[in-house]
Amino acid sequence: MADKIKDAKIVFVVGGPGSGKGTQCEKIVAKYGYTHLSSGDLLRAEVASGSDRGKQLQAIMQKGELVPLDTVLDMIKDAMIAKADVSKGYLIDGYPREVKQGEELEKKIGAPALLLYVDAKGETMVKRLVKRGETSGRAEDNEETIKKRLDLYYKATEPVIAYYEKRGIVRKINSELPVDEVFAIVEKAIDELK
Numbered sequence: 001m002a003d004k005i006k007d008a009k010i011v012f013v014v015g016g017p018g019s020g021k022g023t024q025c026e027k028i029v030a031k032y033g034y035t036h037l038s039s040g041d042l043l044r045a046e047v048a049s050g051s052d053r054g055k056q057l058q059a060i061m062q063k064g065e066l067v068p069l070d071t072v073l074d075m076i077k078d079a080m081i082a083k084a085d086v087s088k089g090y091l092i093d094g095y096p097r098e099v100k101q102g103e104e105l106e107k108k109i110g111a112p113a114l115l116l117y118v119d120a121k122g123e124t125m126v127k128r129l130v131k132r133g134e135t136s137g138r139a140e141d142n143e144e145t146i147k148k149r150l151d152l153y154y155k156a157t158e159p160v161i162a163y164y165e166k167r168g169i170v171r172k173i174n175s176e177l178p179v180d181e182v183f184a185i186v187e188k189a190i191d192e193l194k
């Protein structure tokens with residue numbers, strides 16, 4: 001089954017919580033028709049299903065911690081396979097969050113062609129998340145959890161960027177700019193792929 005996605009175009013979208021990954025992914029989908037798979041959205045869907053596994057996941061996410069690697073990777077892989085016949089490429093948003101996640105995805109699925117590094121200052125991310133929390137209904141969009149997620153981002157996820165920089169596939173996107181200006185930079189990086 002995984003054979004079907006062996007040669008798929010894979011783009012990792014990596015950045016801190018609130019950096020604007022989801023916002024840019026929506027625009028990429030609209031222009032390029034890629035398949036958007038957000039690890040957070042997949043996990044939230046499992047939580048919403050009310051399953052026992054969902055309840056365990058919710059407890060972890062509320063604390064701002066990472067859920068077990070196998071859980072996320074299986075969800076991503078299943079979602080990729082489900083779209084294999086129609087996908088023009090995959091945007092993997094919010095994954096890898098640690099180097100090990102990247103290594104495992106490459107072993108089980110395939111190598112990324114590009115890593116979009118969505119970069120914003122810590123204070124910008126906090127401001128955006130506090131604002132998002134007013135309407136998102138996401139339990140982890142509160143100040144205490146935001147701080148924990150930021151710490152974890154700097155500790156666990158930033159090394160992911162260094163890891164892929166060595167392979168020359170990282171494009172850094174300045175996400176302090178207005179959304180459309182950020183997207184203009186994103187477009188350049190994706191157009192280079194073709």
Ligand SMILES: Nc1ncnc2c1ncn2[C@@H]1O[C@H](COP(=O)(O)OP(=O)(O)O)[C@@H](O)[C@H]1O
Nearest residue numbers: 017018019020021022023128132175177178179
């Ligand atoms: N370039 C930007 N300028 C201002 N606000 C932004 C920008 N990009 C995203 N936002 C806002 O910041 C919040 C977090 O964005 P989101 O795309 O959910 O980030 P992530 O998926 O990385 O957590 C949202 O409320 C979004 O509307």
Ligand SMILES: Nc1ncnc2c1ncn2[C@H]1C[C@H](O)[C@@H](COP(=O)(O)OP(=O)(O)O)O1
Nearest residue numbers: 017018039040061065066067072094095097
């Ligand atoms: N790749 C991954 N590995 C482990 N946990 C993950 C994960 N992706 C998401 N999660 C869990 C922990 C996160 O705090 C939570 C929300 O993730 P998210 O929606 O990707 O956040 P955001 O878009 O704000 O960066 O879900």
Ligand SMILES: [Mg+2]
Nearest residue numbers: 021022038040
């Ligand atoms: Mg997001």
